[in-house]
Amino acid sequence: MSDKKIVRTFNQSNIEQLVADGYVNLNQIANAAGKRIDNWLRLHSTKALIEEFENQITSLDQRKRLEPLIILKGGHRGGGTWAHPDIAVHFAQWCNRPSRKRDGKVVYLVKAGKYAKIGKTTRDSLDERISALQIGNPKKLKLLAVIDGYSEVEEALHAKYSEFKVRGEWFLFQRSMLSDFGIDESAH
The missing domain is CATH 3.10.260 (Mlu1-box Binding Protein; DNA-binding Domain)
Structure with a gap:
């Protein structure tokens, strides 16, 4: 150069x-x-x-x-x-681009056994959302990641993992999901 x-x-x-x-x-x-x-x-x-x-x-x-x-x-x-x-x-x-943190919308990754949920909520209601999900789930939920994002982010991730979809927003967990949330796959 x-x-x-x-x-x-x-x-x-x-x-x-x-x-x-x-x-x-x-x-x-x-x-x-x-x-x-x-x-x-x-x-x-x-x-x-x-x-x-x-x-x-x-x-x-x-x-x-x-x-x-x-x-x-x-x-x-x-x-x-x-x-x-x-x-x-x-x-x-x-x-x-305008910061997405201002509106508080987030996309989250939760794991329960061999399944994972990719969902969206607001940062303020994230704890309530996870608690509500836990009520209907016999397995202990583990919040793996949260990223600032809109519906487009969630929709793109749902499309990417569509072949692993179980029902609704639940998928068979894939290690590559971690990297989509900015987490080193080898760390988990």
Whole structure:
């Protein structure tokens, strides 16, 4: 990567873009928005976006791509996480979206034996919701994860695990559900 840079502005902060390849500094975008790159990279939607983008590039140019879409570069000056400009735009949009925490809507993952429920509620009523579910369930419920989200998040997860659906919002538990909620699968 060449060291010549153009300075852009995002959320009233300077963001560097490399002249040679157009790659953009994601660390600077994250800092400007108060977000973390690793949280974005863990998302299923981010992984799908990067995979789709790589597939499009491969279909346009049958040769192997020489540079990855996201590059980690060490060092204090010019170091950090750099991304292809199209990927950087998606990251900036994610960073700049209105916080879902304000409305308190969450999607949760509860486990009971070999089954899991992916449901939605408000943060304020989460404990009541879990207590109500426990009343109708002979197995001890364990709340595994909670993420801020809307109906679209819950619907996307239901669609992803539809082949494991038992009834309603209950599914046969899959370890990959943990990563969809930002949890390391090996930790459980």
